[in-house]
Amino acid sequence: MENMVNVYFFGKKYSVPSELTIMTAMEYAGYTLKRGCGCRHGFCGACATIYRIKGQNELKTCLACQTQVQEGMYVASIPFFPTDKRTYNINEIQAKQQIMMELYPEIYSCIGCNACTKACTQNLNVMQYIAYAQRGEFEKCAEESFDCVGCGCCSVRCPAGISHPMVGLLARRLTGKYIAPEAKHLTERVEEIHEGKYDELIEQIMQKPLTEMQELYNNRDIEK
Amino acid sequence: MYAPYPENMMESVKKVEATREKRMGTEPRRLSAEEKDALLKEFHPDYNPDAFAEIKVGPNKGQKAPLELADMLHSTSRLMKEKIDLTKIDYDVDILIIGGGGAGSSCAIEAHNAGADVMIVTKLRIGDANTMMAEGGIQAADKENDSPVQHYLDCFGGGHFAAKPELVKRLVMEAPDAIKWLNELGVEFDKEEDGRMVTTHGGGTSRKRMHAAKDYSGAEIMRTIRDEVINLGIPVVEFTSAVELLKDEKGQVAGAVLLNMETGDYSVARAKTVVIATGGAGRMHYQGFPTSNHYGATADGLVLGYRAGASLLYQDSIQYHPTGAVYPSQILGALVTEKVRSVGAQLVNAEGEAYIHPLETRDVNASGVIRECREGRGVEVPGGQQGVWLDTPMIELIGGEGTIEKRIPAMFRMYMNYGIDMRKVPIVIYPTLHYQNGGLEIDGDGFTKEIPNLLVAGEAAGGIHGRNRLMGNSLLDVIVFGRNAGKKAAAKCKEINLGEPNLNHIYAYDEELKKAGVETGEVSPLLLPHYARHEQR
Numbered sequence: 094m095e096n097m098v099n100v101y102f103f104g105k106k107y108s109v110p111s112e113l114t115i116m117t118a119m120e121y122a123g124y125t126l127k128r129g130c131g132c133r134h135g136f137c138g139a140c141a142t143i144y145r146i147k148g149q150n151e152l153k154t155c156l157a158c159q160t161q162v163q164e165g166m167y168v169a170s171i172p173f174f175p176t177d178k179r180t181y182n183i184n185e186i187q188a189k190q191q192i193m194m195e196l197y198p199e200i201y202s203c204i205g206c207n208a209c210t211k212a213c214t215q216n217l218n219v220m221q222y223i224a225y226a227q228r229g230e231f232e233k234c235a236e237e238s239f240d241c242v243g244c245g246c247c248s249v250r251c252p253a254g255i256s257h258p259m260v261g262l263l264a265r266r267l268t269g270k271y272i273a274p275e276a277k278h279l280t281e282r283v284e285e286i287h288e289g290k291y292d293e294l295i296e297q298i299m300q301k302p303l304t305e306m307q308e309l310y311n312n313r314d315i316e317k
Numbered sequence: 318m319y320a321p322y323p324e325n326m327m328e329s330v331k332k333v334e335a336t337r338e339k340r341m342g343t344e345p346r347r348l349s350a351e352e353k354d355a356l357l358k359e360f361h362p363d364y365n366p367d368a369f370a371e372i373k374v375g376p377n378k379g380q381k382a383p384l385e386l387a388d389m390l391h392s393t394s395r396l397m398k399e400k401i402d403l404t405k406i407d408y409d410v411d412i413l414i415i416g417g418g419g420a421g422s423s424c425a426i427e428a429h430n431a432g433a434d435v436m437i438v439t440k441l442r443i444g445d446a447n448t449m450m451a452e453g454g455i456q457a458a459d460k461e462n463d464s465p466v467q468h469y470l471d472c473f474g475g476g477h478f479a480a481k482p483e484l485v486k487r488l489v490m491e492a493p494d495a496i497k498w499l500n501e502l503g504v505e506f507d508k509e510e511d512g513r514m515v516t517t518h519g520g521g522t523s524r525k526r527m528h529a530a531k532d533y534s535g536a537e538i539m540r541t542i543r544d545e546v547i548n549l550g551i552p553v554v555e556f557t558s559a560v561e562l563l564k565d566e567k568g569q570v571a572g573a574v575l576l577n578m579e580t581g582d583y584s585v586a587r588a589k590t591v592v593i594a595t596g597g598a599g600r601m602h603y604q605g606f607p608t609s610n611h612y613g614a615t616a617d618g619l620v621l622g623y624r625a626g627a628s629l630l631y632q633d634s635i636q637y638h639p640t641g642a643v644y645p646s647q648i649l650g651a652l653v654t655e656k657v658r659s660v661g662a663q664l665v666n667a668e669g670e671a672y673i674h675p676l677e678t679r680d681v682n683a684s685g686v687i688r689e690c691r692e693g694r695g696v697e698v699p700g701g702q703q704g705v706w707l708d709t710p711m712i713e714l715i716g717g718e719g720t721i722e723k724r725i726p727a728m729f730r731m732y733m734n735y736g737i738d739m740r741k742v743p744i745v746i747y748p749t750l751h752y753q754n755g756g757l758e759i760d761g762d763g764f765t766k767e768i769p770n771l772l773v774a775g776e777a778a779g780g781i782h783g784r785n786r787l788m789g790n791s792l793l794d795v796i797v798f799g800r801n802a803g804k805k806a807a808a809k810c811k812e813i814n815l816g817e818p819n820l821n822h823i824y825a826y827d828e829e830l831k832k833a834g835v836e837t838g839e840v841s842p843l844l845l846p847h848y849a850r851h852e853q854r
Contacts, residue, residue: 114647120848127556127578127845131445132611134651135731136536139445159734161647180548183503215730235505240533240726243540262544266503269541273505274512282459282493294466295490299482310474311350315523316462 115157128172138244154246174245176256188271190229202253209247234264332669360684376628392841413588418446419795420775421594427803440558451535452654454527456789457492463524475521476783483761519788521678565816589810593618606750607650617842618777627765630779631755639682641749643704661715666694683748704745755779774802
């Protein structure tokens with residue numbers, strides 16, 4: 094007999110096997126998920142969920158696909174959260190502190206409550222990366238926010254109305270495009286290809302008969 | 318002693334630890350071509366004759382497909398009994414892109430930039446796609462000791478010489494430009510301080526050309542191009558699935574019938590060109606395998622395209638990623654990125670032997686894991702499943718303390734969620750259903766040969782990877798062929814004059830099914846897997 098626990102989905106009680114995740118427990122209970130379910134492996138942030146354990150007052154946040162059920166868990170999934178993404182032309186903006194003031198001025202209203210960090214399903218130091226963004230330290234903001242899956246749990250809890258995942262995303266795009274140094278070998282290779290340096294060679298290998306290709310492949314040297 | 322596993326597993330961990338020092342200094346030899354062939358024939362799931370059925374209708378009639386896919390191809394349209402008013406057009410665009418993953422999004426960006434009026438329709442959210450979950454990296458021959466020709470050789474040979482040359486050519490020749498494009502959109506690739514890309518090996522690569530963004534490579538790419546799609550104001554119709562293509566009296570595709578996944582309401586999209594970018598099929602669970610794929614990977618595009626007359630290629634060739642999580646059960650099937658092996662972890666059986674080179678191609682390594690388990694050298698986990706060890710503590714011994722958190726933070730987090738510290742103990746893996754090597758057949762420009770204004774991009778397309786795909790060539794494929802489809806579709810729509818949209822092909826297909834005496838009692842495409850307990854079959 095499986096070890097069962099009692100959980101409450103949107104207030105309704107179900108008995109489910111204890112080894113299930115919240116997501117698979119909902120399916121066990123009979124839900125066909127249309128919202129609140131994406132990659133099912135913790136990368137897409139579709140399954141932001143809030144829960145409270147019976148008898149405890151703390152409201153917790155998690156990803157339903159990455160969290161095992163517990164006895165007395167009251168669960169509500171968040172089907173959609175209206176984070177506020179501002180639009181911009183990535184080719185026209187600059188990696189200067191000013192850009193955060195223009196696009197996400199509310200980050201300067203952060204009251205330092207740290208509710209975002211406590212709510213983060215990836216255990217990121219969210220308040221810290223917002224602080225970096227305030228100071229225009231985009232590289233640090235990018236690094237600190239890198240593992241963000243954009244579930245929005247931080248924004249749900251923020252009294253200042255900050256859309257944290259969008260701030261981190263902007264910082265990463267600025268860092269990737271403008272701050273990280275250029276990969277010169279990449280630029281050169283792209284130019285070589287455009288100049289046609291490999292055209293003839295690639296046509297040659299495409300024309301080779303199967304036996305010759307097998308010979309080439311099976312005896313190619315492999316970089317250590 | 319740190320013991321996060323049950324006793325029998327810890328006993329085996331001791332054996333792994335006992336041989337680790339000796340293994341550190343050695344690299345298991347690579348198999349010869351003959352040895353690889355023999356291993357594949359005996360153990361690769363594609364060689365299991367019981368898992369395939371003959372296709373009874375359509376352009377690939379007489380060929381094999383996995384049972385579950387054949388079932389979908391043998392099912393009828395959900396619109397057979399619906400009365401859809403095709404004169405009432407809800408969306409009218411130049412280009413309709415079906416699917417909002419990496420291929421669909423990069424296609425949309427390029428099509429938009431080429432001046433076309435483009436729309437994405439996706440049954441979940443934009444970015445809910447296998448692209449988001451790709452961990453290890455993306456290939457491109459951009460280092461001095463490498464060249465697109467070398468990349469071609471690796472890709473073509475790794476795919477058992479079955480890929481279409483003109484597709485491999487596009488893949489490798491446009492790879493460096495794809496990386497540059499992504500970088501200029503703001504994707505943060507791992508770089509040295511001087512800007513040089515940090516690159517590693519993948520299974521079957523002869524040069525270190527795997528570019529990565531930690532082990533969130535696909536997520537970093539997907540969230541960046543999704544952001545760009547939104548910045549450009551491209552309309553994205555979410556939670557809406559294309560359930561059938563529309564055609565006109567000239568045999569052109571003319572748009573699609575869409576289903577609102579939440580309300581059940583149908584709508585009609587008319588388009589001068591259609592791009593199928595619906596991704597893979599992991600959620601079909603071929604041969605009962607768990608999958609690393611996202612929730613919507615149900616081969617929808619293959620069914621839509623096939624029913625409209627487009628042919629498939631290598632629909633019987635499936636990739637099982639050698640390292641899927643087996644324990645704990647909560648993460649069964651989840652991808653353990655190949656990068657774990659790229660940065661030093663060996664595959665080790667229950668006896669502590671490194672029984673194979675960790676970076677053979679995926680089909681070979683997957684077959685190796687299956688062999689070890691079937692021949693009694695696997696580790697049994699609670700529930701009776703078997704697997705072999707991936708010796709992760711080696712990574713820190715080779716790369717230094719902190720390497721795991723720096724290079725593969727997602728893997729570290731996934732296991733730490735369940736109290737397993739992979740820096741200290743190895744993890745157990747078994748192959749997981751990962752990728753559909755085949756798909757709808759396309760020509761070098763991304764068009765189907767049967768329907769002049771229908772394109773396919775990304776995992777839904779077949780022929781780019783032959784019968785086995787290398788790590789890092791899928792993220793590359795979605796960007797290269799996504800971008801290409803966007804440009805080609807934008808040019809094509811200028812020369813298309815649409816006739817009257819109709820659904821005649823679905824009735825004709827149904828007739829064909831009846832003539833062939835095939836009846837599954839199901840409708841297709843599947844759209845979402847049947848996971849609710851009362852819906853499981």
